[in-house]
Amino acid sequence: MAKFAVSLKARLLLQDHGKILLLKQTKPNGGNYSLVGGTIERKEFAIQSLIRESWEEAGIKLAEDDLELVHVLHKKSNRxxxxxxxxRAYHYIGSPQSREKKKFENVEWFSLKQLPPKLTGTVRHVLKAYNAGLMYSEMEN
Structure with missing residues (x-):
């Protein structure tokens, strides 16, 4: 049986008054809008990872009790x-801002009904599934 790599990531759907927080990537990183989050490190559980990434990327503090698992994506490629x-979270402490200037230009709030055109394909897929009430989806790249 062939071996393949598996990675595990956690992402944040931070909502406030019908809007969602998105990070704007710098041009060298694609220039698209994405969600806060990243790879779960070996020593972490998913929620711990997301709390760390939220502070590192967007300068916000989250509490474990405020985070609710709302979607799982299985994405695969040939490799x-x-x-x-x-x-998903509705509560946070801090003023969202880009703290990783080499990766993200800024943070912006968008209505879930009026998302930016330059949204990553993965985020667009996930938000569509999330808005449809699906807990799980799949996609290939």
């Missing part, structure tokens, strides 16, 4: 599989 856990 690897990726499992992404999407957590």
């Amino acid at each position: 690897a599989h990726r499992i992404v856990l999407y957590f």
Whole structure:
């Protein structure tokens, strides 16, 4: 049986008054809008990873009790599989801002009904599934 790589990631659907927080990537990183989050490190559980990434990327503090798993994405290519856990939160502490200027130009709030055209394909897929009430989806890249 062939071996393949698997990565595990956690992402944040931070909502406030019908809007969702998105990060705007710098041009060298694609220039698209994406969600806060990243790879779950070996020593972490998913929620711990998301709390760390939220502070590192967007300068916000989250509490474990405020995070709810709302979607799981299984994404695959010829070389690897990726499992992404999407957590929703409504409460946070801080003023969202880009703290990783080499990766993200800024943060912006968008209505779930009026998302930016330059949204990554993965985020567009996940938000569509999430808005449809699906807990799980799959996609290939």
